[in-house]
Amino acid sequence: MTKFERNLAIVIGINHYINGISRLGNAVNDAEKIAEVLKTQHDYEVWTYLNEQATLEKLQDLLTTQLPQHVTETDRVLFYFAGHGEAVDTDDIVTGYLIPQDASKGETLTYLSMKRVQTALEELPCQHFIGILDCCFAGTFRNSMRDIEAVPEGVIYQETFERFTKYSAWRIIASARSSEKAFDRGQTNSGYSPFAEALIEGLEGKADCYPVATSEKPAGDGIVTATELFEHVSYRIPALVGNDKQTPLSWTMKRDDGGNYIFFTPGRQYELKPAPPLDASNNPYRGLESFEENHKDWFFGREKIKKALQTFVETHPLTVVLGASGSGKSSLVKAGLIPQFRDKQPPWAIALLRPGTTPLQALKLELGKYNSASNLLLIIDQAEELITLCQDRDERQEFLTMLVAAIDTHPTTLRVVLTLRSDFEPQLQDLNLKDKWQASRFFISMMDRQELREAIEKPAEKQAMYFEPHKLVEDLINEVFNMPGALPLLSYALSELYLKYLDRQQNAKLASQRIERAITQEDYNTVGGVIRSVTERANKVCETLGKEYESIIPMVMLRMVATGSGELARRRVFLSELAYPADKAEKVKTVIAKFEEARLLIPNQDENGNSYVEPAMMP
Known part of the structure; x- marks a missing residue:
């Protein structure tokens, strides 16, 4: 009571x-x-x-x-x-x-x-x-x-x-x-x-x-x-x-x-369930990983732009979602746009691909499945890979030619959405898509304070958690407001704050105590704030590995960096590329495993089942 x-x-x-x-x-x-x-x-x-x-x-x-x-x-x-x-x-x-x-x-x-x-x-x-x-x-x-x-x-x-x-x-x-x-x-x-x-x-x-x-x-x-x-x-x-x-x-x-x-409620007895237990498996924050379609219920702070993007895509055969690295392009499309098209009537088929090193093969595969009598939303995520990973210019041109032909042939039933880092725009807009480019641009705006507040508070609220003191939310916002590319930093820090809470919860259980479901100033101070959290995490991994890995770490990490447009970009590194002499091979595996464990590298597979790793973010 x-x-x-x-x-x-x-x-x-x-x-x-x-x-x-x-x-x-x-x-x-x-x-x-x-x-x-x-x-x-x-x-x-x-x-x-x-x-x-x-x-x-x-x-x-x-x-x-x-x-x-x-x-x-x-x-x-x-x-x-x-x-x-x-x-x-x-x-x-x-x-x-x-x-x-x-x-x-x-x-x-x-x-x-x-x-x-x-x-x-x-x-x-x-x-x-x-x-x-x-x-x-x-x-x-x-x-x-x-x-x-x-x-x-x-x-x-x-x-x-x-x-x-x-x-x-x-x-x-x-x-x-x-x-x-x-x-x-x-x-x-x-x-x-x-x-x-x-x-x-x-x-x-x-x-x-x-x-x-x-x-x-x-x-x-x-x-x-x-x-x-x-x-x-x-x-x-x-x-x-x-x-x-x-x-x-x-x-x-x-x-x-x-x-x-x-x-x-008049005439009704209130009935509330206890909140679900908290552990690492139900972390409400994505850390350095982007949101996927199955995370739509945890995707907060983007209601306005989500609706605007849906309207834009519905009225444009081609949409190029542009934004800086870390602006949330992929998350907006995967957790915001795709679920809205998934629920449409009549239904839309959804195809999601990343260009990778052989983009033409992936595009042919998806378009080959396409029945022109039905509706298809084709998402080409991280289209900058056409520049950073696809080294064959002829294949790149053929990919874009095929894409333009599909758009022109099916203007009402096909919607194509590209996500692209803004700094790669000059290298793509003058190719085959030139005539369509200007009318197809959709810019990702930076989140305002209210949107950041929702992205911070709403996932915690779904877990019956909160921030104590409440001004801690404002402190987090102040750290990242108007900072380009800050969303991965914020998401990572929030994930780390949640894990620090779990540490305190475990210690309390061992002492037969109960703590409130609150992320605290103590957690924040331990993590080191938003900006320092990612760097400190990487530094701790390096320290754990020790001096014998000092030459191995940069050897591995530099492979995951691609250059283009004068700036650094993430690059997938297939495990088949990481072939080293026996004396180094085991150490390379250890480095990758430790950085994966720290959630700073993300392991995955392409559409052909080839395993790769890539940096979770580029600060």
């Missing part, structure tokens, strides 16, 4: 403005219904401020006197406002206001500054707070640490619930962006605003939809988080406002520390 002793709701609704401000039709209805649902279905003590009870003086007294005097650390507080909102632009600074019942039109001194409201609320001693604003320009209230995306919460385990309630949760849900109006009436004539109608539905249980229903069990788990409530509202608003534009927003406030505001 939770540590909270009281649920307190402040519910404000204003219809009847009196000093030149237009009246509203549904704000009081909304407030009264919200108050009823909170009181009767969620066991809230409700303080209501309706119409003339919501003057500037009374709202100021509420914020500066009543709440500070009565709210304690063991309270959960909900603040709801339905009424007019205003955004005033002065000297390029937009100031948001909630409009009290006795405000005078155009006189901002009679308005209630959103900034002032926020400051007063953040000074309350409670650890769990949610503010819900249903007014025009509600997004102006934002002064956040991070936005919340309207994405599924996923399975909530017992350990997840414990974390949600243990740590501070400070959330805002706003009915509209800072530039948008919030509509007082929707398409359903329900007597509530569109936002309030969706909110009421969510509070009455419709937001409890994860896990999804099965033949044996209805949807949900008996718990509605603030994230799930926001997702439900965001999903419902478009249908409720019709052709109008209203975009709900959600974000955390400064005092948020990784908790989540919780509602219990």
Whole structure:
């Protein structure tokens, strides 16, 4: 059970403005219904401020006197406002206001500054707070640490619930962006605003939809988080406002520390499973390896570009996915694009190849399987290998000629996608694809802070893990933000952080202790941060091997580097190439084995079953 002793709701609704401000039709209805649902279905003590009870003086007294005097650390507080909102632009600074019942039109001194409201609320001693604003320009209230995306919460385990309630949760849900109006009436004539109608539905249980229903069990788990409530509202608003534009927003406030505001589904006992055990086999991070199609459920932070790429590929017979080394091209295509085409109706066949040393043979094989009456998505991953590995220029030209012919022959049923390092673009664009190249370019943008945050936090959340302190996530982001090629570094560091957690978990078990499922500052310090983690890992392998391998290590590693476009690139090295005299052969095998064990070299096979190794990344 939770540590909270009281649920307190402040519910404000204003219809009847009196000093030149237009009246509203549904704000009081909304407030009264919200108050009823909170009181009767969620066991809230409700303080209501309706119409003339919501003057500037009374709202100021509420914020500066009543709440500070009565709210304690063991309270959960909900603040709801339905009424007019205003955004005033002065000297390029937009100031948001909630409009009290006795405000005078155009006189901002009679308005209630959103900034002032926020400051007063953040000074309350409670650890769990949610503010819900249903007014025009509600997004102006934002002064956040991070936005919340309207994405599924996923399975909530017992350990997840414990974390949600243990740590501070400070959330805002706003009915509209800072530039948008919030509509007082929707398409359903329900007597509530569109936002309030969706909110009421969510509070009455419709937001409890994860896990999804099965033949044996209805949807949900008996718990509605603030994230799930926001997702439900965001999903419902478009249908409720019709052709109008209203975009709900959600974000955390400064005092948020990784908790989540919780509602219990009315009439249902919550039922949560324990989280699965953690070990090396279910590491939520890929380390230095790219994501494959079967990792789609762990591929986070790329929703926008994933959708953009799908749309681009659907409308272009050829797509050249361009980005710097380490920008996530292969992962985006394999874990982002392929699953979307796999689920299409009618179905699409998927072919994935890497050029390697003999690209023509691989292309002939895939096109030979192709039935022109069906749809085919042909992925040519790491197309720079046409330059770095294929030394036969005639074969390279024939490969591209065959590719162009296939595209021209099947413009509607064939989609070809190349992933290519940007620095190799000049060497390919002037060949056979020249006429199609400019229209086919799709650039991989660097991840913004929110996308990086999702890539860090979401995989951990799926394992009921978190970061402690929560600012550790921001520290990780700061290390790699705007750094070209940083994704492999980040992914490797995250994988190492997880393994450090496993070490602590094992030590705790040996001491008959239990630790929280948290990646900690101690883990971070031990790994050495993002930038140093890969180098230190490689250095440790070299140190372990010792001086007798000092000449062998560079001999092996330099074979895995190809030059092209004036820069270094990864190169597959087939084991058949690593033929050395007997006195060196065993040491070469040892070097490869040790670097594979450290996940710095990746063993694999080509389409013909030939074994090779290649560097996991090029820093």
